[in-house]
Amino acid sequence: MDNLFLLIVFLGLSCFLSFFEAAPENALIKNLPGFNGTFPSKHYSGYVTIDESHGKNLFYYYVFSERNPSKDPVVLWLNGGPGCSSFDGFIYEHGPFNFQAAKKYESLPKLHLNEHSWSKVSNIIYLDSPAGVGLSYSDNLDDYNTGDVKTATDTHTFLLKWFEQYPEFLSNPFYIAGESYAGVYVPTLANEVVKGLDAGLKPTINFKGYIVGNGVTDNDFDGNALVPFAHGMGLISDDLYQEVSTTCEGNYWNPTSKDCIKLLSKVNEDVDGLNIYDILEPCYHDPEAKTNSPVNIKLPSSFREIGESDKPLPVRKRMFGRAWPFRAPVREGLVPTWPQLLGSNSVPCTSDEVATSWLNNPAVRKALHAKEGELTWELCTDNISYRHDAGSMIKYHKNLTTRGYRALIFSGDHDMCVPYTGSEAWTRSLGYKVLDEWRAWTYNDQVAGYTQGYENNLTFLTMKGAGHTVPEYKPREALAFYTRWLAGEKI
Template identity: 30%
Template sequence: MAQINLSLFLLLVLLSPSCSFSKIQVPSDRYNQAETLIRELNLFPKESENIVDKDPFLATEAAGIFEKRFVFPNLENSSVTIEDLGHHAGYYKIKHSHAARLFYFFFESRSSKDDPVVIWLSGGPGCSSELALFYENGPFSVSKNLSLVPNQYGWDKVSNLIYVDQPTGTGFSYSSDRRDLCHSETCVSDDLYDFIQAFFEEHPELLKNDFYITGESYAGHYIPAFAARVHKGNKGKEGLRINLKGFAIGNGLTDPKIQYPAYTDYALDMGLISKSDHDLINKLLPVCEVAINLCGTDGKISCMAAYLVCNSIFTAIRARAGADINHYDIRKKCVGRLCYDFSDMEKMLNMRSVKQALGVEDIEFVSCSTTVYQGMLVDWMRNSEVGIPALLEDGIKLLVYAGEYDLICNWLGNSRWVQAMEWSGQKEFVASPEIPFEVNGSEAGLLRSHGSLSFLKVRDAGHMVPMDQPKAALEMLKRWIGGTLSQQTTETENLVASI
């Protein structure tokens, strides 16, 4: 009761007009924040989440995987056939859910079926992984006429690649029961674990392959939780043993207690705010830290208090840096409230011909879900780093990478939590030198690594590294899964894309 009262007190103090922090803009509407996030990506889903009245697949597939091979009808090369491509789309009826089905894409490796299996998770929370598929590292990119063109730097060049719409209610994933909406990483990771078990049952030929978990942004929460869940399942012999080798987090939110104080330091270093702004906004840090500590031991009220208190730091920085700044890439400006234009993907995936090819019936594609976003707010300020050391000790690799021009999940905060993480190799990692990450004769970033842990600051990239630096991102993945991340290539081609 005392902790709950303190949480309420923090909220009242912060939101009080007479508070000394009153000059600092404080967010107070959760729905508006979710709506703003989605509109800044130029996405306008008709529905706030995919909760359907009736399950369209119930009569044909009560449980397990429902998967089909397909070809997108809008490929520029219309002569491509299903036999030419190992492309699959499907639904998985989540084993321990009430009525939830996760939608996924699976693209067989262009090189070899023996390549690792890589799963990608997008953040939000509540944004579809198709954002990465069509704008970052998938086999195709969407053109303005809604046709698909091949992506020569798709990660399916070196891996068997899976994209999942998760948590439930995101993308084409849906349920007919609102109880299936997630509010914690336990829910998210259990659903993903059930999915990956079913996936390998459907594709037993891939079970021997190395398995890697990747993603970005709020997936900095999902990825460690999912990796820990797979590791736990392996140790407990719960089902099929999955050959988990590593996990990679790109520009993620993982340890808020360390990452939020880095906002003002990063903003000052990059010239977004003045020293006086920096010092004023930093007065919120002690309150933020207390709120995060309460969130780690208490329930929903303290976690919501922490979300509101700590995000006022970010809001204040944006207010001073300018309303038109793109907080995903500070080199760029937003046009009005639209920082990126991902609307072509949304239009394309809601085309009837595309839906028929994918076998999604009449399910409406929800690019980013406001309901899923709000449902996960009680999880936002929790520390997802806590389970990582045990994975590192067991030899499971972690790569944390971050584009240098991202504000919202900036490289400085990510570097700090990685260095502060306590594990047997911590001192050696912190003492290890930063070396150039050279790709085909050009410096693409700075790399620090020791044992199972690597941190890469990526040059000339913002929040979405594979979109801004597709060549370097593909080379990063290839060398990381091959155990040669710190080695240099010998070709002369410059892999750092021009700004």
């Protein structure tokens, strides 16, 4: 009996140790410049080569759950753009550290543990995608011409190869999450994962669902969301709202009459100057950025369709979705990134100084096992030429949810980039039966936002007082709904 007990203990211990030894040891992060403490869980980072013939490499940073990595969900996090690095989420939103800006006599930011990190309850992969973004790269520059469909297939290839390197996590529930233009990345990738499961591709990913925050979704819903949002927030007068609603007949993103366009210009004048990511916050101005940007901006010749004239595009200088033109949905075809439109290396109203100084430090690069030398990290890049070629995301959401995959659509309710009014409208448009009628949800006995639950495992949620990047503005509350939803609990 004693021998049997010892055998059971030995086998259990062997399984426990093998779980932690299966991950590639050459990817283990042993220290990080700027951080002097002890990691609360294991961290890994490095490259997965998704195309050896092209030298196409996607960079990831993987954080083990601080709770129970062998059981907790694995979540892939994607920031949007297109062209923006997922270190945006890692550094400014829900990563394992809070970053304190370096003082004048210091060379690097100081890192402190983040008590509201999403790694408290999940394993999480931060991925720079597509190639050319963040620390991801390709030796073949043709790979920097990409789009929705190619990005989804490439990221699916990454996942299959990543799970081959981390097979001990294959049985964990797997979710895909992201925000802004990842409103396109997430459902298109989820669709590729499901197609792979249907085809019997190995390894078998235990895919359970997805999360989208303030996400790009559909021309009509995204494009028509701002005017009612501006009215509801008291940014435009009731008289102007009634006039523009009647004249434009609810079609604000693709106006057909001069009178409508004239009224929309008045709306634009009223909201111009606000921080588009959070109308409650001041707008940070980079002292090195140009103070006067042209209203009509020409795209580089590489971004023109064949036969397209060399005329200025009628695009306002402000951007949203951390890339795409303010007050306009993402249309089919080439999507210029904000640097290509602005000729500037600063995202409007935001500062990326901390991330830029840290991720371009040689010691940090070495610690992360990242490519050094000529590869410069930028929050959002103009390296890529990106095409929106997947159409509306509504058909993807319908397919995924009717097949039983869980979906959480959340919105910071003070975001003017992708206003909650559009997300609320398109989720309602699916026609699903309401199972949990619109109500407040709470954190620490206070109303944190509102939610509505539908059949087919679809949940819509708002975060009261939050902007475009919800966990950045409301870290405690964001961790609360994230924890509850992953656990399958009522929010």
